[in-house]
Structures are given as structure tokens and as C-alpha cells.
Amino acid sequence: MMAFLNSISWVAVAFHTLAAVVVISALLVVLVRNIVHAVLWLAVCFIALAGVFLTLDADFIALVQILVYAGAVCIMVVFGIMLIRRGNMGESNQFNRQVFAGGGVAVLVTLLSGVLSFRIRYAGSPPDVPENTVDQIATLLLSKYVIPFEVAALLLLVALVGAIFLAKEVKADADS
Amino acid sequence: MVENIFVSIAAWLRGLLGGLGVPDLWNDVILMVVKLLAILVFILVNALWLVYMERKVAGYIQSRLGPIHVGPKGLLQTAADIGKLLGKEIILPKNIDLVVFLLMPVLIFVPPLVIFAVIPFGKDMVAVDMNIGVFYLIAVASLSTIIFWAAGWSSNNKYSLVGGMRSVAQMVSYELPLVLALLGVIMITGTLNMNEIVNAQKNVWFIFTQPIAFLVYFIAGVSETNRTPFDLVEGESEIIAGPYTEYAGMGFAMFFLAEYANVMIVSAMCTIMFLGGWLAPFGLDFVPSWLWFFLKMYLMIFIFMWIRWTYPRIRVDQLMAFGWKVLVPLSLANIFVTGAGMYIFRAIGW
The missing domain is CATH 1.20.120.1200 (NADH-ubiquinone/plastoquinone oxidoreductase chain 6, subunit NuoJ)
Structure with missing residues (x-):
């Protein structure tokens, strides 16, 4: 045992x-x-x-x-x-009968992920994972990948401003 | 001797199991289960007596005695209450979502229990010494909101649903300052490990170097635990009991006790991050470290209760305005000042 x-x-x-x-x-x-x-x-x-x-x-x-x-x-x-x-809420998650379109998309996604995962070359034995990964992630985010990081921040800011704008506009309509 | 009593028990158990020929892996597993069970018992017993403490504190604040009849000084009152609640019929309303409704009181204790696994109760007294303990705590604590919400929704009752919606709105507004307040301490220590954060407070507690962060964390913590003045989620005079309205017997008691478990977590976090954790103040280290930790934690819990029985509940719009217009800017300013201060101190070579 x-x-x-x-x-x-x-x-x-x-x-x-x-x-x-x-x-x-x-x-x-x-x-x-x-x-x-x-x-x-x-x-x-x-x-x-x-x-x-x-x-x-x-x-x-x-x-x-x-x-x-x-x-x-x-x-x-x-x-x-x-x-x-x-x-x-009984029937709130809706279904439809688009079998062919749905099936097509499913097959395509499966094929794509299959092809991608077969094309990746994995290293024979991966190196040991470092004990503390937070420091390295932070260093990389603010040095090598700082531009994508800032672009993502900008994108979030735009989304935030857009949300505020939408909320404000609805309120103005309700008043008039 | 007293200092290391819990560490010694763990070492003794490990030696005993090793002597019986249990392999190391299984030895570790058994020891971890014992530790987690000990934490579970600790939480449950504490939650039980904290209800008693709450009623006593409330009694003295309101010039009355509180529970005095069951047991010496009324000490067994809450145990009797739990016995009564266990014996009660579980009433199931007609149009509830049965599985979700019954599951949520069971799940409500999961986040507090798994959070306590990373809290250092004393020197070398932590079940899982995690490198990113603070982050783990924040991540897991965010899960309890969905449990409150699902409990409110599955009850199929308008008061429950309003309470559930309020709990989500409150979480969205107050989780941000909660996390940002902790960031000030993390910037100074440069680590997310709770033991290292405690050790970094050897010379001065962070409540003195980060007073604003402490205040913001404490206020947001009161809000996270849904206690007065932020108890809009279960405001009795408005929405009966919020998400718990339809729960009877032990289901209700689970939510009730979980609130005290959450109060313990926020108090323990205040202790670890700002009050020096298990470190003894003024070199009074003849008192064991875990006792210091509990003393500080219960002091924080007492302040929680003091505030609850002194202040009235605030309105929903006041809650939102206070969260977004006061706490968030304050915690952001604290991060900025902390960063600038660290830079200056480094520049003058402190």
C-alpha cells in the first residue's frame, strides 16, 4: 500500500x-x-x-x-x-440552432490550437523555477516590456474615461 | 518553554510519526492537516467567544450588563445559542435556487480558513510560509463577495438581492484603497512575505511611519467585514438582514460566525502590517511572541466593536463618495509620498 x-x-x-x-x-x-x-x-x-x-x-x-x-x-x-x-433567470443563457456555423468555428479553433501546440519546441528538461518570481516579473514589466505595459495602462484609462462619459450622457438624457 | 510551546508540539508530533516509520512525505501531509485543523478549531472557538465579547462590549457601551445568566458571567451564552441554532429546523422557502442556497453557508468559511493558513501567529508559527503571503490574502479575500452575492440571489427575495448587490458595490469601492494602503508598507519592506514584513518592524512599527496607510486600511477593513458604520449589506432597519434574510438555523449562524472570522483576519492583518506582528514592544520578550500577537489582535478587535456600537450607519451615496473621493486619493497620495520619501532617504544615505 x-x-x-x-x-x-x-x-x-x-x-x-x-x-x-x-x-x-x-x-x-x-x-x-x-x-x-x-x-x-x-x-x-x-x-x-x-x-x-x-x-x-x-x-x-x-x-x-x-x-x-x-x-x-x-x-x-x-x-x-x-x-x-x-x-x-430560468432561460437566460440562450441557445440557437446554428449548427454549421458553430461547428465550423469549433473545428477551426481546435485545428489552430492543435497546430500551434505541435509547432512549439519544448526544451528537454526545463530549468528550475526560481523561488521568488514576483521580483523578476516586476523588473521585466518595468524595463524590457515597459512599453506594452504602459500601452495597456493607457487602454484601461481610455476604457475608464469612456465608461464615465457613457454614464454621464445617460444621466443628461434623463434630465431633459 | 512557553515561547516555543506550539513549535515544540509540532516537532514532537513529527518525531513521533518519524519514529513510527511514516515516510517523510506522509509525515508532512499529516502535520499540515493537523495544523489546518488546529486553525479551524481556533477560528470556530474564537468566533463563538467573540460574539460574547461583542455583546459584553455593546452592553457596557449602552450602560447595561449584557449576557450574565448562562454559565459564570454569562460565558456560556453563545455556546447555548449555537446549540439552539443547531436544533432549529432549516426552513427552505418555495422559489429558492436550492443547490446554491444550501451551498453558500457551507462555502462562506472557506476563504477565512485558507487565509489563516498564511498568517504568522508567532515566531516560526505559520502553517504555510508563503513568499507572496500578502498578495495571497488579498486574492483569496476577494472571493467571499461572490458567496455573499450568490446567497442573496439564490434566496429569491428582494431584500436579499438588494443586500447582495450592495455587497458587490461595496467590495468594488473599498477593495482598491485596502490594497493601495498595504502597498505603502510593501514598498518600504520590498517583500510580500508576512514573516519578513514583521521582522522589518524591529526598530519601529509601521503604524508610526505609515499612519495614513493604517487609517485607510482600517476604515476599508471595517467596510470589508460589513460592520457598522459600513453595514449597508445587512442593514437591519432597511433590508432586514440582507443576503441572510431567508436563512434559518445553522445556515444563518454560519454567516454570522463568518463575519467574526473576517474581523479576526482584518485585525490580524492590521497587527502584522502595522503593529509589529508578534514582535514584543520595548524589548518585553519574556512574554511569548504568540501572546503579543493575540494581545494586539484582540485590541484591534475591541476597536472594531467600539466603533460598531458608537457610530450610526452611513448612507449608500455617502459610502460611495467617501470610498472614491477620500480613501482612494488618500491612499494614492500615501504611495506617492512614501516613494518620494524613500528616494530622498536613499539619496542622503540613511
Whole structure:
């Protein structure tokens, strides 16, 4: 018993469990009929994905995944509810019968990701992950990749100003 | 001896298991489970007695006695209350979303429990010594909002839904100053590891070098735990009990106790980030480090209760205006001043 338990690669077990959770919850996001349930499954999916990052020793990325994606899920669901405005959320996650268009897109995406993942050359044995990755990520973000970083900040600022503008305009209309 | 009592227990357990021929990996696993169970028991027992403390503090502030009848000085009052709540029927309203409704009181204790795993209770007393402990805490704490919200939504009750919506709005506005306030300390220490942050306060606590950050963190922390004057999420006089309105018996008690677990977390964070954590002030290190930690933590909890029973609830628009127009600019200015100060001190070679 002990010998068997010691022979298992626990990282592999964790990875396959988490991968199954990610895939199943991602499927449920699109398949359940109630949009609130879909969003809750999305949170499950994001948290499991953070777990996958943890098995790769990328703990900073895993926590970003939780903070930015899983944490923001509730903001999304609130907007979902406010925009849908239905008493009953039973049929809020809608379906249609566009089998061919949907199937085509699915095949295309699968092919593309398949081709891309086969073309990547993986190093034979990856170097050890450094103990503390935050410092290096921060240094890279503010030196080598400072321009993309600032452009992303600018983009967010533009989105923010746009949101304020939209909100203001609606208010002015309501007054007149 | 007393200083290392918990560390010694852990070492003794490890030695015992090693002597029984348990492999190292399983030894680690068992030890970790024991540590987490100890934390769970600690949280639950504390939450129970903090309710009693709250009622006593409220009693004295309002010139009355508080609970006195059950047990000596009323000490067993909350235990009796929990017994009563456990025995109550769980009432399920007609049009609720059953699975979500029943799941949320169970999940509400998950974020506090996993957060306590990284909190250093004393010297060498941390279940998981994480390099990015502060960031981990912020990330995991953001998950409790969705639990409050889902509880409110699944109840299918307008008061519950309003409470859930308010909890999201409050989180969006107050999480930002909460994180930005901690950034001042992190800039000075240059680390996200809680043990290193505590050690960096050997000479002077950060409450003296970062007083504004402390204030902003404390105010935003009161808001994060949904306590008066920021208890709009469960404002009894407006929306009954917010997201918990439809919960009966133990389901309600879980939310109630989780609030105290969150108060403990915010107080523990104030202690670690600003009050020197488990370090003894004035070199009074004959008192064990974990006792110092708990003393500071309970002092913070007492201030929480003091504020709750002294101030009235603020309005929703005041809440938003205060968060966005006062706390966020203040915490941003604090970061700017801290950065400039660090630069100047480095330039004059301090």
C-alpha cells in the first residue's frame, strides 16, 4: 500500500484532476440554461485553472488568476443581472440552432490550437523555477516590456474615461 | 518553554510519526492537516467567544450588563445559542435556487480558513510560509463577495438581492484603497512575505511611519467585514438582514460566525502590517511572541466593536463618495509620498 502510494506522481494526479474540473466546468458555463449558474461555474473554472498554475510553480500567476478573474466574476454577474432584467433567470443563457456555423468555428479553433501546440519546441528538461518570481516579473514589466505595459495602462484609462462619459450622457438624457 | 510551546508540539508530533516509520512525505501531509485543523478549531472557538465579547462590549457601551445568566458571567451564552441554532429546523422557502442556497453557508468559511493558513501567529508559527503571503490574502479575500452575492440571489427575495448587490458595490469601492494602503508598507519592506514584513518592524512599527496607510486600511477593513458604520449589506432597519434574510438555523449562524472570522483576519492583518506582528514592544520578550500577537489582535478587535456600537450607519451615496473621493486619493497620495520619501532617504544615505 505504502509502496503504491509513494510510486504515484502526485503532481500528475493533481494536474489531471484539475484539468478535468476545468474542462467540465467550462462546458457547463456554456451548457447550463441559467446565466447565474453559468457565471458561478465560470468562477469554479477560474479557480481550478489557478490550481493548474500552482502545479507549475507559478504561484504569482495563480493568484493573479484568482484576484483578477475569479474575484471579478461577481461584478460580471451583477452587470449580467442588471442588463437582462428578468424576473425568472430560468432561460437566460440562450441557445440557437446554428449548427454549421458553430461547428465550423469549433473545428477551426481546435485545428489552430492543435497546430500551434505541435509547432512549439519544448526544451528537454526545463530549468528550475526560481523561488521568488514576483521580483523578476516586476523588473521585466518595468524595463524590457515597459512599453506594452504602459500601452495597456493607457487602454484601461481610455476604457475608464469612456465608461464615465457613457454614464454621464445617460444621466443628461434623463434630465431633459 | 512557553515561547516555543506550539513549535515544540509540532516537532514532537513529527518525531513521533518519524519514529513510527511514516515516510517523510506522509509525515508532512499529516502535520499540515493537523495544523489546518488546529486553525479551524481556533477560528470556530474564537468566533463563538467573540460574539460574547461583542455583546459584553455593546452592553457596557449602552450602560447595561449584557449576557450574565448562562454559565459564570454569562460565558456560556453563545455556546447555548449555537446549540439552539443547531436544533432549529432549516426552513427552505418555495422559489429558492436550492443547490446554491444550501451551498453558500457551507462555502462562506472557506476563504477565512485558507487565509489563516498564511498568517504568522508567532515566531516560526505559520502553517504555510508563503513568499507572496500578502498578495495571497488579498486574492483569496476577494472571493467571499461572490458567496455573499450568490446567497442573496439564490434566496429569491428582494431584500436579499438588494443586500447582495450592495455587497458587490461595496467590495468594488473599498477593495482598491485596502490594497493601495498595504502597498505603502510593501514598498518600504520590498517583500510580500508576512514573516519578513514583521521582522522589518524591529526598530519601529509601521503604524508610526505609515499612519495614513493604517487609517485607510482600517476604515476599508471595517467596510470589508460589513460592520457598522459600513453595514449597508445587512442593514437591519432597511433590508432586514440582507443576503441572510431567508436563512434559518445553522445556515444563518454560519454567516454570522463568518463575519467574526473576517474581523479576526482584518485585525490580524492590521497587527502584522502595522503593529509589529508578534514582535514584543520595548524589548518585553519574556512574554511569548504568540501572546503579543493575540494581545494586539484582540485590541484591534475591541476597536472594531467600539466603533460598531458608537457610530450610526452611513448612507449608500455617502459610502460611495467617501470610498472614491477620500480613501482612494488618500491612499494614492500615501504611495506617492512614501516613494518620494524613500528616494530622498536613499539619496542622503540613511
